Amino acid sequence: MRMDYFPKVGPAARGDDIPAVDYLKWYIPRLKQQRPHNLSFSGLQFPWVLEGIEDVWRDHRRPGYDDRSLIAKRYGVKENMVHLCLGATQGITLGILAASKGGKVAVEMPSYGPVSQTARLLGLDTVAVHRKPADGPWLIDRREWKEKLSDVDMVIITPQLNPVGWTYTVEDRQWLIDTCFELGVIIISDEVYADSDPQWKPFFLEGANCITLSSFTKVHGLGVLRYGWLIASEDYISIIADIFHNLAGEMPSPTIRIVEHIAGRLDEPVELIEKYRAANLPLLVAMLARLDIEWKPPAFGIFGAFKIPGIDTKEMIDTIGKEHGLLAVPGCMFGPGLSEWLRVAWSIDEDAFAEAILVLEKVINIARKQG
Known part of the structure; x- marks a missing residue:
């Protein structure tokens, strides 16, 4: 079988x-x-080789310090538009919980399992929307997507598509943004590979209905640290902070200290x-x-x-x-x-x-x- x-x-x-x-x-x-x-x-x-990091186990919190500042500076946003998390996989859970109204979730296929299956674990029904094989960027099946997006709260995408590595055409990206805005659909965009594209425009810049999540796992080779983040409107980040406190408390100090130690080498x-x-x-x-x-x-x-x-x-x-x-x-x-x-x-x-x-x-x- x-x-x-x-x-x-x-x-x-x-x-x-x-x-x-x-x-x-x-x-x-x-x-x-x-x-x-x-x-x-x-x-x-x-080939990361790190010399000894002073006080790596010590609590990273201190007066006047915000551990979101590193990511905020990388994206040119305010700290209150950023929330750190334990890798992009946890970021998927946080984004779904923050944006869900209890309705269906569209998930892009093909995909890596946790990206498209997590919503089901959170009590939500999912439907698949597909990108079609092509000689170059795989293309959104616009008829299928329009039909299914009309009946969901959100769509979860991986712009740099797994397993082929291609991102959207300019036309498909704009069609997706316009369609989701028209239908009131939230876009949760898993951008863990985006740093390899110097021209990439994060989805959170496309409107308040868009949430970007990423990490230092794939492009930067730091998967063992589980350092991820979400970027979204202040309203969504406030909700995400509450969810994170319920699920995980706070970010681990060794992870914060190691990443800040190598920030100049990223x-x-x-x-x-x-x-x-x-x-x-x-x-x-x-x-x-x-x-x-x-x-x-x-x-x-x-x-x-x-x-x-x-x-x-x-x-x-x-x-x-x-x-x-x-x-x-x-x-x-x-x-x-x-x-x-x-x-x-x-x-x-x-x-x-x-x-x-x-x-x-x-x-x-x-x-x-x-x-």
Whole structure:
């Protein structure tokens, strides 16, 4: 019996009905295998080396100090438009709880499980809205979105779409903003990959009905710290603060102190991403060309996905890939109809990537021969 690994939409879920994040159930055991050729990372592998941090365990609170100021300055907003949280995953929960009126939630697909499933855990029904595959940015299915947005309180989006890495076209973005404003729909935008795009305009700038959430996990390689944030109108942030106090109390002092210690270095990971893109992407494009696979990389970011016609990529990674020490992420983890897609990240050093790409080519060739 074939298992569906992609996120599930549907009615509010509790108890035995709570959906698993099947991607993580599949991925974490394979990550622990430490396969030598790892093209699976969704975040930058940045070589952070931190010297001793004075008083790292001490309470960070002090008179006249606001721990939101670092993010407020990065975005050019007032502190009372910012709330810190324990990573973007928690930010999704906070945003939904703050904006919900109890109605349905539209969730963009394909997606990473927690982005599209969290609303169900919070007692809300969800419906899927899709972006359609294209040679370049995947496109909003405007007829489907308009119909479903007419019957929801909010829509949860990941502009830099997982697993393909493409963001919206200018036209699709503006259509989404205008449509949601017209229908009174809240937009919750998960922008964890946005810092890799120097031209990115955060969604919170588009109106009081828009909430941006992000973190230092993906682009900056600081996932172990669980440092995230939401940016929204002062009214929403006030509600989010109350929710956060109920769920988590306050931000952990070690997380605050470590991030503030390296605040002056936060551009380094972004620069490294550009270096990796320049060195690694040509190797990937050339390898795919040798296999007669046409592919256009996303303009920014650290991963992309391509279709290998006739190949079940999960089966390939679990068998031939394992045999050759290769790990990449099958597209079936993110949405229906993506069983022949494979997500590959170029977020590792050039030598390791060059070696892994040759192994990937070998694995694909073997899979094709085996039919």
